[in-house]
Amino acid sequence: MRMRIEGARRPRVQVQIVTYNSASHIGRCLQSLAKQTAVIDRVLVIDNASTDDTAAIARAANVRVLQMERNVGYAGGHNQGFRMAIEFGMDVVVTLNPDVELDPQYIDAAVETLWEKPNRGAVTGRLIRPNGCIDGVGLGSETFCSNAKDREIAYVKGMHIQWDGISSARFAS
Numbered sequence: 001m002r003m004r005i006e007g008a009r010r011p012r013v014q015v016q017i018v019t020y021n022s023a024s025h026i027g028r029c030l031q032s033l034a035k036q037t038a039v040i041d042r043v044l045v046i047d048n049a050s051t052d053d054t055a056a057i058a059r060a061a062n063v064r065v066l067q068m069e070r071n072v073g074y075a076g077g078h079n080q081g082f083r084m085a086i087e088f089g090m091d092v093v094v095t096l097n098p099d100v101e102l103d104p105q106y107i108d109a110a111v112e113t114l115w116e117k118p119n120r121g122a123v124t125g126r127l128i129r130p131n132g133c134i135d136g137v138g139l140g141s142e143t144f145c146s147n148a149k150d151r152e153i154a155y156v157k158g159m160h161i162q163w164d165g166i167s168s169a170r171f172a173s
Contacts, residue, residue, distance in 0.1 A: 011091035011115055012041045018077035020048040022098035023057055029098050030061040038107035046077040
């Protein structure tokens with residue numbers, strides 16, 4: 001699938017991942033980015049002073065690594081990435097955790113869904129836990145199960161979530 005954005009230039013996309021001692025996961029996350037059908041203009045790994053091989057694994061994947069001198073936390077790392085995205089003229093920033101693996105169409109679908117309505121500020125896909133359940137996507141502590149991978153609509157604590165065709169991200173097992 002390629003984005004069907006017509007009449008305008010293609011949005012510039014930065015994917016950023018904040019890491020801390022994530023050597024056991026970051027490689028699979030970056031491999032899933034390499035399989036995306038979308039054009040990704042910049043992949044940035046913001047490493048929060050890891051003491052393991054996280055930064056080396058990211059560099060070996062030929063992505064940009066911003067090595068922090070100290071752990072500035074998840075939000076602090078992403079804030080640095082957002083500043084860089086603005087500096088480099090990015091239109092869309094995809095924030096990821098290092099322990100997810102994306103379906104190949106994830107970024108295409110997410111950017112298209114975001115781009116089709118200018119008043120949208122954020123989109124997300126289904127986040128599927130290793131046991132097959134949909135994560136609570138920040139809407140509560142309850143997760144939705146029962147054939148979650150095949151559902152286009154999920155209900156979490158009585159709240160309706162329309163997935164709009166955005167594919168899944170999975171926690172690495």
